[in-house]
Amino acid sequence: MHLLRFIVGRLVVYALVIVFALTVLFFVPRLGPTDPVEAMLAKVSSQGAYMDAAQVDALRRSLADTFGLNGSLLEQYWAFIKRIVFTGDFGPSLSMYPTPVMELIWNALPWTFGLLLTSTLIAWVLGNFVGLLSGWRPNANSSRIMEGIAICLYPIPYYILALVLSILFSYVWRIFPLTTTIRGAPWSWELVSSIVWNSFLPAMSIVIVVFGWWVISVKAQTSALKEEEFARYARLKGLGDGRILTRYILPNALLPQITFLALQIGLMFNGSLITEILFDYPGLGLLIYTAVLQGDFNLLMGTISLSVIAVATATMIIDLIYPLLDPRIRHR
Amino acid sequence: MRSFFAHAPFRLYLGIVLIAACIILGGILPWFAPGDPLVWYSAPRNQSPSAAHWLGTTSLGQDVFWLLTYALRNSLLLGLVVAGFSTIIGVFLGLAAGYAGGWLDRVLSFFMDALLCIPSLPILILMAALFGGQLAMPIIAVALIVFNWPYPARQVRAVALTMREREFINVAWFSGESSVRILVRHIFPYIAGWSAANFINTVLVGISTESALAVIGLSSAQQATLGTMIYWAINYQALLAGKYVWIGSPVIAIVLLFIGLFLVSSGLSMRSAARRMSV
Numbered sequence: 001m002h003l004l005r006f007i008v009g010r011l012v013v014y015a016l017v018i019v020f021a022l023t024v025l026f027f028v029p030r031l032g033p034t035d036p037v038e039a040m041l042a043k044v045s046s047q048g049a050y051m052d053a054a055q056v057d058a059l060r061r062s063l064a065d066t067f068g069l070n071g072s073l074l075e076q077y078w079a080f081i082k083r084i085v086f087t088g089d090f091g092p093s094l095s096m097y098p099t100p101v102m103e104l105i106w107n108a109l110p111w112t113f114g115l116l117l118t119s120t121l122i123a124w125v126l127g128n129f130v131g132l133l134s135g136w137r138p139n140a141n142s143s144r145i146m147e148g149i150a151i152c153l154y155p156i157p158y159y160i161l162a163l164v165l166s167i168l169f170s171y172v173w174r175i176f177p178l179t180t181t182i183r184g185a186p187w188s189w190e191l192v193s194s195i196v197w198n199s200f201l202p203a204m205s206i207v208i209v210v211f212g213w214w215v216i217s218v219k220a221q222t223s224a225l226k227e228e229e230f231a232r233y234a235r236l237k238g239l240g241d242g243r244i245l246t247r248y249i250l251p252n253a254l255l256p257q258i259t260f261l262a263l264q265i266g267l268m269f270n271g272s273l274i275t276e277i278l279f280d281y282p283g284l285g286l287l288i289y290t291a292v293l294q295g296d297f298n299l300l301m302g303t304i305s306l307s308v309i310a311v312a313t314a315t316m317i318i319d320l321i322y323p324l325l326d327p328r329i330r331h332r
Numbered sequence: 333m334r335s336f337f338a339h340a341p342f343r344l345y346l347g348i349v350l351i352a353a354c355i356i357l358g359g360i361l362p363w364f365a366p367g368d369p370l371v372w373y374s375a376p377r378n379q380s381p382s383a384a385h386w387l388g389t390t391s392l393g394q395d396v397f398w399l400l401t402y403a404l405r406n407s408l409l410l411g412l413v414v415a416g417f418s419t420i421i422g423v424f425l426g427l428a429a430g431y432a433g434g435w436l437d438r439v440l441s442f443f444m445d446a447l448l449c450i451p452s453l454p455i456l457i458l459m460a461a462l463f464g465g466q467l468a469m470p471i472i473a474v475a476l477i478v479f480n481w482p483y484p485a486r487q488v489r490a491v492a493l494t495m496r497e498r499e500f501i502n503v504a505w506f507s508g509e510s511s512v513r514i515l516v517r518h519i520f521p522y523i524a525g526w527s528a529a530n531f532i533n534t535v536l537v538g539i540s541t542e543s544a545l546a547v548i549g550l551s552s553a554q555q556a557t558l559g560t561m562i563y564w565a566i567n568y569q570a571l572l573a574g575k576y577v578w579i580g581s582p583v584i585a586i587v588l589l590f591i592g593l594f595l596v597s598s599g600l601s602m603r604s605a606a607r608r609m610s611v
Contacts, residue, residue, distance in 0.1 A: 013442070013445065016442065016446070017445065017446045017449050020442075020443075020446040020450075021446070021449070021450050024450065024455065025455075025458070028455065028458055028459055028462065029458075029462050151343075151591070151594070151595065151598075152591055154594065155536065155590040155591050155593065155594035156586075156587055156590060156591075157540045157543065157544065157586070157590070159543075159544055159547055160543075160583055160586055160587060163547075163562065163579075163583060164583060167571060167576070167579070171571050263448070266448075266449070266450070266451040266452075267451075269451050269453075270451055270452065270453035270454075270541070270544065271544075273453060273454070273457075274453075274544050274547060274548060277548050278547075288454065288457060289548060291461070292457060292460070292461045292465075292550070295461075297461075297462075300458065300461055301458075303454075304454045304455070304457065304458045307451065307454045308450055308451060308454055308455070311449065311450070311451045312449040312450060315448070315449045316449065
């Protein structure tokens with residue numbers, strides 16, 4: 001009963017957060033010093049497309065519709081929320097007319113999701129391994145060197161690392177491709193290897209930074225935990241180092257990482273956006289960038305709204321499962 | 333070498349040295365610039381590093397060294413403004429929420445949680461795209477403050493909540509001290525160390541987010557920042573031309589500055605944690 005009330009409470013907060021996020025998105029175009037519709041029209045006409053007065057007027061009306069600028073503010077707001085929450089329809093893409101925005105997003109999502117998931121997993125496994133070992137003997141030389149490396153890697157933003165990696169491994173030593181080109185028939189070995197080959201550098205730029213953080217935090221956790229009573233008990237019982245580490249220390253060191261993941265997921269998403277743009281990686285980040293460059297505002301509103309909702313949802317899900325994993329918090 | 337990263341103070345000192353170097357480079361040297369380094373063709377084009385131009389010149393005829401000092405100055409300024417306002421607003425609202433409780437606490441807590449869930453970069457990209465393709469620095473600063481005050485606020489609220497139950501606060505309360513005095517004399521020392529660490533960290537986040545926006549060309553082009561310098565270098569094919577010093581100097585400056593900021597921030601929070609233990 002306690003648990004149910006907790007979950008319902010979190011879901012209500014989640015719904016409120018989403019509404020809040022959408023409200024922010026609704027007001028951003030209205031806060032600007034310039035009228036987005038006129039800015040958009042200027043962008044379109046500056047690209048050399050000739051339109052007569054009637055066409056311009058039609059475009060202006062459809063743009064006003066996109067931004068939901070018809071009717072009173074309250075009506076506009078309601079229409080905006082309704083369109084996103086209940087229909088999930090962002091209209092056709094203006095630059096790749098008439099492909100619907102949602103179709104473009106669905107094509108891009110697996111790339112972003114796959115990139116983030118794979119690199120986070122790799123970094124997590126590596127970071128926990130190195131962090132546990134160096135936390136077990138915090139004063140050994142190898143532990144200090146590992147922590148020093150981690151401290152130098154973690155503060156570097158993803159895009160700077162992406163830039164350095166692409167300069168080193170694509171310009172100076174031409175090992176990896178500069179931009180992403182995926183080749184091969186569906187479900188063929190060639191396709192898989194091409195994806196792995198092209199994703200290597202973008203993934204590395206995320207892996208290295210996140211790895212740095214796991215090493216720092218897991219090392220601190222481990223060196224504190226191994227002085228705890230239960231670890232001493234295990235040692236007095238005559239258990240080996242390996243068993244104490246994996247069965248006694250690791251589970252306790254894992255828990256705080258979940259809260260960190262909740263806080264970090266937005267930053268990681270921000271980072272992956274720029275990484276994708278720098279490597280021409282066909283995910284959500286590149287789609288947003290295309291939308292900005294082409295002045296495709298349907299696509300822009302769609303991609304931005306979706307990424308905001310996705311990150312908020314991921315954060316809330318992690319927040320929700322945390323008490324389910326940690327019995328100490330559940331009964332509060 | 334043995335105790336290289338083991339003791340918090342050393343980490344703190346190393347970080348302070350790195351930041352001091354950046355402040356000298358970005359805070360003092362711009363006053364001695366021979367002219368506005370942003371102006372095109374104020375120096376010979378495509379020079380390699382030499383005595384006259386320490387880091388060479390760009391293909392637009394700008395001196396890379398002086399451009400770098402200007403970029404550092406603007407980036408640092410942005411970071412400090414964002415961190416300063418975020419910390420002040422965050423500490424104030426966090427104390428208010430934790431100390432007052434009730435509906436004020438609920439409303440403020442909701443805004444903290446909601447803003448922490450929203451990724452800032454997509455919103456900034458949207459604003460840049462809608463407001464004519466580039467965002468002016470003051471707008472970026474305001475947006476970043478809006479997204480960054482919840483971090484200190486949440487932490488300060490948690491501290492204030494536990495403080496309300498502590499004995500010595502009750503003693504102060506019953507001996508007739510005013511709430512303002514209790515806040516300043518008894519609660520503030522607890523959050524000062526952590527707030528300083530968070531302040532430094534917010535400087536980092538602010539500079540980092542602006543640079544991210546600038547690298548893809550959506551920040552102000554009228555001002556040099558570390559990010560716009562990278563953007564110009566990429567855009568004018570510094571890499572194809574093999575001008576690695578041009579693109580390398582802002583990248584190295586960012587990396588050193590961020591490592592310095594991180595060392596100071598983590599050193600400060602380690603020190604304040606150690607002090608709290610010993611009390």
